Amino acid sequence: MKIALLGYGKMGKIIERIALERGHEIVLRKTSESSFNGIEKADVAIDFSVPSSAVENIKAALDAQVPVISGTTGWLEHYDEITSYCNEQEGAFLYGSNFSLGVNIFFKLNEYLAKMMNQLEQYNVSMEEIHHTQKLDAPSGTAISLAEGIIANSNYTNWTLEQANTQEIHIDAKRIDSVPGTHSVFYDSAIDQIEIKHTAHSREGFALGAVVASEWIKDKKGIFTMQDVLNLNNK
Template sequence: MKIKTKEMKIALLGYGKMGQVIERIALERGHEIVLKKDEHNTYEGLSNADVAIDFSIPTAAVSNISSCFNANVPVISGTTGWLEHFDEMVSLCKEKNGAFISSSNFSLGVNIFFELNEYLAKMMSKLDSYTVEMEEIHHTQKLDAPSGTAISLAKGVIENSSFTNWTLDNAKENEIHIEAKRIGTVPGTHTVKYNSAVDAIEIKHTAHNREGFALGAVIAAEWIIGKHGVFTMKDVLNLK
């Protein structure tokens, strides 16, 4: 997908494995990295950036995002596990007339999967003989469980059906059970499965590597330049 803009100066907030893949893809697309922020350095150089991409850790996300708004730098955040502060960050974005996209998953394929999940949920909502469950598998270094992507999938079902909640425990009536597994170096596999007494229907997305997440984040960064407000990947991919 090509949303390519002119060369951007990018601040990377979080320089782990994802940050390094984002750096490589950004450089391949002709952009410049002006800050690589981790726990060992400061935000010096942030004000020189056209956009920031945050793939840090849950405890650093709020500081990273608020620092961007205060520096008048648009921010793309793929960090999960901090969303109890999401409304606070949205308010700060509006107060500073900033630009913000937060997503549990920037992969272009996963965002198509989100749309497919919602469409299937609408169709299945008419059939009360089916229950729904989800499984997500990630690498052993992932800090949060269930994944932000699994939570987004569960919310997509809840908003389009009679299910009211998700749980990691045994599901009660109108609850969606999510099984979270941590195995080896798996970059991310998500399955949504509908079960009845006579059959089962499932949809599944399997990430082969981190490339898709990183490319989607860079495309979102290219898209947000010159805009103000709070957006989603639906806006970036024109899925609304």
């Protein structure tokens, strides 16, 4: 499979290595200083760039009729615009706030736990996410996905980085050197605490998941998530 890398920072380079190990070919390494020349040769494009470049990168791939995977966070105010654009182009698009296979299992566990805990009013939910100091957005896209999973399965209506009211989920976003990503969900009552936690040991899991998603989406049309890739939507 021929892959266009839209963004060639740390994640782009790890994705490149894993893709080559799995027998794929890189036909474009797009940076802020280079063009999209060659993207039309790709079977799939993978966008791990920065929030200010994501929309342009995704549209360029869709314009070239190349399915695109995006792991860039911090641009989701344009998500509906991109999905509409993809449908107009009859293309394929998959956004993931986190491509780790383990995190996507964690997402489903989080939703299931939220359904059970919604019956127990004595518990209050809160979250913590920790990332490296180079991460540009806070809270992380993964934390937002976790919060949205709780909201969809409970009486909570929003999340906040500030002090939360009874209808909000407080997210404590921390930035610490060399932490790839740690996410915790807490249910606290007066007598005990329930915690679920995912800890990434390196960025390898994110990169592998992105390549697996690329292999899956090739030749498909539509809007997808990692839940589709892992066949978790009906679990």
